[in-house]
Amino acid sequence: MKENKYIELFSNPATLLLEDIPVLEYPDFVAFIDLLMGEEGTHCVAYFVLPQPDKYRFICCMAADENHAILVFSHEQPLQPAPSLPSITAKHFQFHVFEREIHENFGIAFPGHPWLKPIRYPFNRSEVANVMNTYPFYTINGEALHEVGVGPIHAGIIEPGHFRFICHGEKVLHLEIQLGYQHRGLESQFVEKQAILQQSVLAENIAGDTAVGHSLAYAMAVESLAGITVTKRLSIERIIALELERIGVHIGDTAALCIDIAYQFGQVVNEALRTIIINTTQFWCGNRFGKGLIRPGGTNYPLTADIMAEIINNLKEVEERFLQVTDRIFSLPSVLGRFEGTGKLTTMQASLIGAVGMAAKSSGMYRDIRWSQPFSAYVDHPYEPVMLHKGDVWSRAMLRKLEVEKSMAVIRELLKEITHDENPESDVRHPDYDLHLAPSSLAISLVEGWRGEICHIAVTDHSGKLSHYKAKDPSFHNWMALALAVRNQEISDFPLCNKSFNLSYCGNDL
Amino acid sequence: MPLKEINILRRHGRQYVPDLRRVELRGIFRGRPVISGDITEAEAELVTSLCPVGAIGVTSVASGMEHASLAMDLGKCVFCRECEFALPRMIRFSNDFKMATNIRERLSVVAGADQPVRLDPEMIRKEIRSFFKHALKLRQVSAGGDNSAEMELNAAGNVNFDMGRYGIEFVASPRHADGIVITGPITQNMAEALQICYEAVPSPKIVILAGTDAISGGIFGGSAAVNREFFDKYPVDLFVPGNPPHPLTFINGVLDLIGCK
Structure with missing residues (x-):
């Protein structure tokens, strides 16, 4: 049973055929993540959607640090109607960025996600009506509170990003960080x-x-x-x-x-x-x-x-x-x-x-x-x-x-x-710019x-x-x-x- | 207690580069390329197709010249040096870090001409030198920059390069600035903030582009997430090539622009 739930990789880097990645039903996928998250040192390194002509393929890579392994598994959803998947973030908060990214790129709903906000406003986002200055900042009402907005351009010579503080006097109660200004596609x-x-x-x-x-x-x-x-x-x-x-x-x-x-x-x-x-x-x-x-295959x-x-x-x-x-x-x-x-x-x-x-x-x-x-x-x-x-x-x-x-x-x-x-x-070769990559991998x-x-x-x-x-x-x-x-x-x-x-x-x- | 500080300072020694105008960079540095006039058509084609950013091209045959001439655009070049590795006897990236200019076309390095890249003093707006020769305050805007150009601009003011000695400084607000220094290809998501920042700088003001990304978009030039409409509206006073530009390239370019010896 356990064997066909995931592929375990023990090398870094590692390559595998896409068709070899097990496809689980979504409830089983979630249950498996529940199981993994119960183990010490396990964390999600990647969770993303691979769009295909007839379906969305969600691929998850979890690092199992104690075993020095990476576990890869997936689930699939139809393109239409737009999938709505109970959020994993609701239980395992570290998934929040991954689900936010998927939501923003593909419009997939994650009911139960506590913080399903835009992450970078990519040029190819699913909802083009969402633009940078409509970001839904968290607010707290209270006469004694004030908000401080900083950025995107900062005082020093650094990259742009917007910080929104909610303060009580000098004390910061909450900070929300809006990103995406650096999105280059x-x-x-x-x-x-x-x-x-x-x-x-x-x-x-x-x-x-x-x-x-x-x-x-x-x-x-x-x-x-x-x-x-x-x-x-x-x-x-x-x-x-x-x-x-x-x-x-x-x-x-x-x-x-x-x-x-x-x-x-x-x-x-x-x-x-x-x-x-x-x-x-x-x-x-x-x-x-x-x-x-650093160049593939060798170095100059x-x-x-x-x-x-x-x-x-x-x-x-x-x-x-x-x-x-x-x-x-x-x-x-x-x-x-x-x-x-x-x-x-x-x-x-x-x-x-x-x-x-x-x-x-x-x-x-x-x-x-x-x-x-x-x-x-x-x-x-x-x-x-x-x-x-x-x-x-x-x-x-x-x-x-x-x-x-x-x-x-x-x-x-x-x-x-x-x-x-x-x-x-x-002992050191020249770079190789003529690589033949394995197909469908x-x-x-x-x-x-x-x-x-x-x-x-x-x-x-x-x-x-x-x-x-x-x-x-x-x-x-x-x-x-x-x-x-x-x-x-x-x-x-x-x-x-x-x-x-x-x-x-x-x-x-x- | 201060004894410890004194000991550290003794080891620290004198860190500043005494003459920023005349420095020899040690080891290899990917500075201004020199292309041999003997490069053949086949070789020119090879490097043209190899270049990852299309910085190399055959210019139209100039009148009186028999061969098509190969030119490399330093405003597009990412200084990967791969063309030199392909044709080491024909192309060489020199240690010459002085590559900044106020004329975009001057960033074109032509085969057979080992000419330094310089500013055209005639084309510098008159007010720049009369206002900013002794003090120039700049506001930096990163618009999709990868943080290496930004770090080099920070380094331009550090203990080693210390461009503050010429009265050139980065300031925290566009209201305090005489101009802006742009890094990055200018992302769509940053375009509005850049515009607001530019407008907030009091006139007369200058625009400096630091790095290949800013000058041409670099490797991100064709991306749909990039919006370079800013340049349809505003003139650029200084182009500083590099990936990222070395602090010496930046400082020397700015000194030449404001007419500081």
Whole structure:
């Protein structure tokens, strides 16, 4: 009985035939999710609709972390009449974003959904009458309350999004975040642009701060569809790039957190350190964000002895100085006074909303793709996530510091392994832009970017062309974490809370 | 207690780049491309079909020239360097980061001409230099930007590049600004906010486009979610190519625009 309910995948990335994905009746589908959600560490990584000529196919991918597996199963609904499906969110809140996205794209009703609101106002939405400035904000009536609207354009140089606060005096009772300003039609572009090189460029422009993470997820997905495996050397080089990206952003975020508490000393020192890291990436590939570094099948920028020496030297320099300055930051009473206890996300809240990555790990949830669904070089190099439990700004700041140290250790270990390669050049191939993808298949790849779990899903038609693409940034789950964390905080602490999560808008085309 | 700070500052040292006008970037940098005049028609066709954004094309035969000439549009180029990898002896991305100009056509790099990209001082509106030469306050609007251009604009003001030394700064409100810097291809969902922000800037005001996405839409150029009507209405004063534009490309371009040495 159990065997035909789902397909269990133990590799990351993984490819399977669409026809092999079991189709359940909707009540059985819901019951199965109920069953899975009762197990520790199980969470939904993707739930989306694959429109077909004669029906909607709903595909769900659940990560079972304890078993290091991904479970795939589905249900089908007719196009007409428009389906109305009892909401899963009503019971398992982490499904809220997925059901909202499906509702917005296809007009499918989810009775019982507590928060069935627009998510990005896509150009191809089902209800074109819904436009950005008709967003149904939650309101509370009360003479003592006031609302504060911020954005879409913010004071700093950041991406656009609208925040609507309901406050009692200085205290935030409720925050609602309206997104969609960054919607570029990303997923449609993957289908419109069929050349592998075009798609690679799209992937690295999903979110420039996670260029390596997203382009790696894309490369893994299409390599899996094409049935090619990359060399061990290349998989090591990719993880070095991924960890360099994490180090650069984490140090930059440490600087930015110092800005938000007006601690200029911490800011300038960390800014300078971040520059050294991203210039190292530029030294390697000519781009400070690592665009162009990750390509399917190979790379244009093999890691040479010169670059390895540059990485080792710069890591040494940055590590010493970073430890020195963070030691100071985390011992200053005026810093701790702002960080500690601010913007708390409890373990229970994090679990409820399906938080991933840094937001989860700093709130006591053991969730890291490098550990649960190891990919690339992590298959041979087991990773133990850094964990903190308090869920406040301090935890998210401290987690960055600890992850910087850990990532540096990972890079050193990986470099050690390849330093003595006899003939490194021959071990890394050129990119392959002439891939033949398996027809009528679905590939799923998961990458732990610096924010957390990135999930790409590529679906091909009968001729092996991409017919559907899903690119999920960890921010998709974690925006709700920010909204919860600022409740009962002073509104003046919002910038600090916001920066401590540092979520992406464009990463999800939001 | 301050001893710790002093020790950190000693290690920190002097971080600012002393002369932003003359810097050598270490290692490789994907700057202004140089295309050999010897490139054959077949090779030109190869890279034209390879380019992911259609930035490379054969220009019409100029009078007196025998060969069709290959041109690369830096306003469309995503600087992936794939054309160089395909034809390493014909195309080379140099370390020249000075690529900003006020004339859109000047972003076209033609085969056989290793010419720097420069502004045309004649075409700069007179009020720009008389008003903004010593102080320029800018409002940034991200309209579908991928956050890398935004981070580089932030970096332009950091301890390393410190463009504040020239009186150039980003400000929090369009009411305080002399112009706007746009990043991203301009999404339909952001078009109205951009318009409102532009109108809120007092005249005279300037418009700067930072990055390939802003200049041409980049890889998102053909998307139905993008709305570039803004450019039917308003002139652009400076185009800063790059994916994302390097802080040095941006700062040098702005200095040339306002006539700061």
